[in-house]
Amino acid sequence: MAEVLVFVDHTGGAVRKPTLELLTLARRIGEPVALALGDGAGDTVRTLAEHGAVRVLTHEAPEYAEYLVVPEVDALRAACAQVSPAAVLVPSSAEGKEIAARLALRIGSGVITDAVDLVAGADGPVATQSVFAASYTTTSRVSKGTPVITVKPNSVAVEAVPAAGAVEALDVTFSAQATGTRITGRTPRESTGRPELTEAAIVVAGGRGVNGAENFAVIEALADSLGAAVGASRAAVDAGWYPHTSQVGQTGKTVSPQLYVAAGISGAIQHRAGMQTSKTIVAVNKDPEAPIFDLVDYGVVGDLFEVVPRLTEEVRAR
Numbered sequence: 676m677a678e679v680l681v682f683v684d685h686t687g688g689a690v691r692k693p694t695l696e697l698l699t700l701a702r703r704i705g706e707p708v709a710l711a712l713g714d715g716a717g718d719t720v721r722t723l724a725e726h727g728a729v730r731v732l733t734h735e736a737p738e739y740a741e742y743l744v745v746p747e748v749d750a751l752r753a754a755c756a757q758v759s760p761a762a763v764l765v766p767s768s769a770e771g772k773e774i775a776a777r778l779a780l781r782i783g784s785g786v787i788t789d790a791v792d793l794v795a796g797a798d799g800p801v802a803t804q805s806v807f808a809a810s811y812t813t814t815s816r817v818s819k820g821t822p823v824i825t826v827k828p829n830s831v832a833v834e835a836v837p838a839a840g841a842v843e844a845l846d847v848t849f850s851a852q853a854t855g856t857r858i859t860g861r862t863p864r865e866s867t868g869r870p871e872l873t874e875a876a877i878v879v880a881g882g883r884g885v886n887g888a889e890n891f892a893v894i895e896a897l898a899d900s901l902g903a904a905v906g907a908s909r910a911a912v913d914a915g916w917y918p919h920t921s922q923v924g925q926t927g928k929t930v931s932p933q934l935y936v937a938a939g940i941s942g943a944i945q946h947r948a949g950m951q952t953s954k955t956i957v958a959v960n961k962d963p964e965a966p967i968f969d970l971v972d973y974g975v976v977g978d979l980f981e982v983v984p985r986l987t988e989e990v991r992a993r
């Protein structure tokens with residue numbers, strides 16, 4: 676069976692959930708081989724094996740922490756030469772998309788970004804994407820070279836399927852460009868204790884209907900009762916009620932959680948572009964004609980300041 680190379684996103688050996696999703700998708704099109712780089716790469720092996728990695732290639736070097744993306748591209752290129760994979764899968768983070776594009780250029784192949792599904796096709800993997808502000812759902816495949824595909828977080832439910840996870844050290848020779856852009860400092864964002872927006876399984880988002888920064892406490896309370904991340908519409912962000920890092924939509928982040936709750940959000944096309952692929956969508960809006968209701972699985976017509984706290988109470992009581 677063809678092998679599929681999965682680029683591992685981890686922090687000091689702790690594998691992030693989008694990588695486990697990639698392993699699940701990789702098993703649909705071949706045998707997953709994982710590539711883990713940098714500090715703690717060796718510590719990822721057990722988790723990767725528990726989720727279907729037949730082999731884990733590792734390489735530790737200070738360059739991965741000190742320089743931007745090119746060392747990772749060099750390593751992926753070396754791994755491609757060693758494995759000859761049927762496809763390379765990379766998480767759809769900003770960094771992941773840059774890595775994927777640079778790798779495709781290096782190995783003379785094509786790249787598909789932000790896939791939300793992946794199946795085996797007669798001529799290679801077929802990826803599903805949601806494009807043009809989510810107006811169209813397309814399927815596409817790379818017709819030249821080894822397909823490099825980035826996959827959006829939460830596109831698939833993680834399956835734990837144990838595999839051998841045989842560890843192999845990868846030989847990497849860094850290119851001259853690898854040390855071109857040095858990282859001079861890192862400022863960790865103040866932690867809210869909530870999951871990262873693009874990776875969260877549940878997102879509770881507020882819009883103009885929330886009517887003030889202080890009222891976002893209502894949204895946060897529901898989010899915390901569900902273990903969810905908090906999102907916001909651009910109207911709420913532009914009004915200064917919530918940080919831009921939480922904006923969902925065309926000019927914000929794209930989320931694809933299992934559950935998306937939109938409170939006081941009308942459902943403009945630019946907002947839908949960022950959340951339309953959520954598995955279950957719930958809206959609370961006092962206007963029964965709000966366009967968001969065209970999209971929802973469950974809609975509540977009502978005042979969010981009555982409905983959301985009652986929902987929070989109900990969740991807490993369980």
Ligand code: FAD
Nearest residue numbers: 882883884908909910924925926927939941945946961979
């Ligand atoms: P509104 O459209 O004003 O809707 C507020 C809703 O709240 C209404 O439906 C109202 O009935 C309801 N409401 C009010 N009070 C209550 C209450 N007490 N209880 C319940 N419901 C209540 N928008 C984004 O979100 N993300 C983007 O990334 C984005 N990018 C854009 C890019 C471009 C180029 C452009 C032109 C626009 C973009 N927009 C984006 C803006 C978008 O067009 C909308 O203006 C925006 O999404 C509206 O936000 P909203 O739904 O919160 O506000």
